[in-house]
Amino acid sequence: MAASVEGKLPNLDSLKKLVRDDLRRILESKHGAKDLFIDPTLMKPIDRIANVKFLQDHGVEKIYKIDSSKPVQGNRERFYITRPKVISIKYIVEQMKAEKSAGQDRHYTIVMVPRSLYICEKILEQNGVFGWVTIETLSFNLLPIDKDILTIELDFFYSSYFLHHDETWLHTAASALVALQQEFGKIPNFYAIGQAAKSTWQLSQTLLDCGPDITGVPKQIGHVILIDRDVDLVSPLCSQVTYEGLLDDIFGIQCGVVQFDKSVTGADNVMKVPLNSDDWLFQEVRNKHFSTVFKELSAKAKDLQKSYDKKDEMSVAQMKDFVAKRSQVIKGNS
Structure with missing residues (x-):
């Protein structure tokens, strides 16, 4: 990512605020005390945009990791924040069914990050729990970690796309580019090296055309360069000397x-x-x-x-x- 012609970096913290406001809306959709279960891969990203005090201010009493452990006693309102991954959804289903069998009455909200997938909803339906839950999505595509550094925190992208040929997460990368342009204006120059980069750019253009008009948003980013990881497989193997x-x-x-x-x-x-x-x-x-x-x-x-x-x-x-x-x-x- 390169700054605009003027050379001034955009204020990336505004992206945090968008996600934080969306999370606030989701938590406030249910009244009363809440228990929050978070996908382990999302614990640190969530902490960067919403610390413990923020969560407590919006009704969260206890925070747990989503795993295969037994159900815990808690509040009536139960929130799960998770990637749309099969294993995480199965853990959630097992907990819900165990609690229902024990006669516990709860309201369940599953928050998919950054979007819900059909396979996840199908698992809920096949297990007979789809009617028990409210499904929300949290568009958490980009996380600013410095004034000029953004991350999408998809450490499994390489194995998913390049090894297993699963294109699911290209949509997340494309959505990140869309979110960037909705906030900082249309990016005039894209450079894509590799098939994944090209597909991501093409999908981002389609999503951008289907979304709200951004022609009035001031342009703050001049160039984006997308490079496939498999273009250079040597660099990650080199020793870091800084x-x-x-x-x-x-x-x-x-x-x-x-x-x-x-x-x-x-x-x-x-x-x-x-x-x-x-x-x-x-x-x-x-x-x-x-x-x-x-x-x-x-x-x-x-x-x-x-x-x-x-x-x-x-x-x-x-x-x-x-x-x-x-x-x-x-x-x-x-």
Whole structure:
């Protein structure tokens, strides 16, 4: 994705707001306390757009992962947020049937992300539970994880399309392009390399033609380049030698967040650190070779120590700046 001719990046956070507002609408469609079950692959993406406080403010009391575990006691209103995958729907069906057999009276809402598929509704119908549920869709196609980075979080896309020849998720990629243009204007230049990229672009044009008119939306993106993963299969196998790559190799980065457990922090609670350009220190070192980064971080820590030693001579404004920078260094060294 490239910015418009003026070079100014679009405000990607507006995409988060759209999804958050849609999720609010869905949760508020049912009154009273709610239990929320989330597909494990959606836990971190949902957390990036709607934190625990947001969910609690809209009636969610407890949050669980969707899996094969036994049903749990809970509130009458039950929400499931899931990808339209057969295995997840079967888990949900098993829970609903077990609860009905136990005489529990609940209202079920299944929220498909980003859309509902016929196969999922067919499974509900074949198991005799279709009439028990309300089906909603949450158009969660794009997740901003930095000022200039978007992700659709489909880590299974490669195996699904290139190995199993399943074109289902091309629609999700195409819908992401449509959502991008509905928010930031029609993109004048597309470049597609590979069959999947070409099919995605063609489908996005069809969906765009069937949707609302966007001619009045200001154009903020000038170019989009779509490249099939199988065009370059070597790069993912290469060792990452940047500081950010090292963090990913050792701790794993998901949805732009790295987690540090007790073995690193010494604390019982897991520390979650967002990795983005809002962190000035991380922005400076993220793309540098890891062999040079630690010397640089050490030098910055020493500079801050010198500033700390002079704290009694600082003004209030200088002290605030020092505290802000110190917290960033702690994150960078974690």
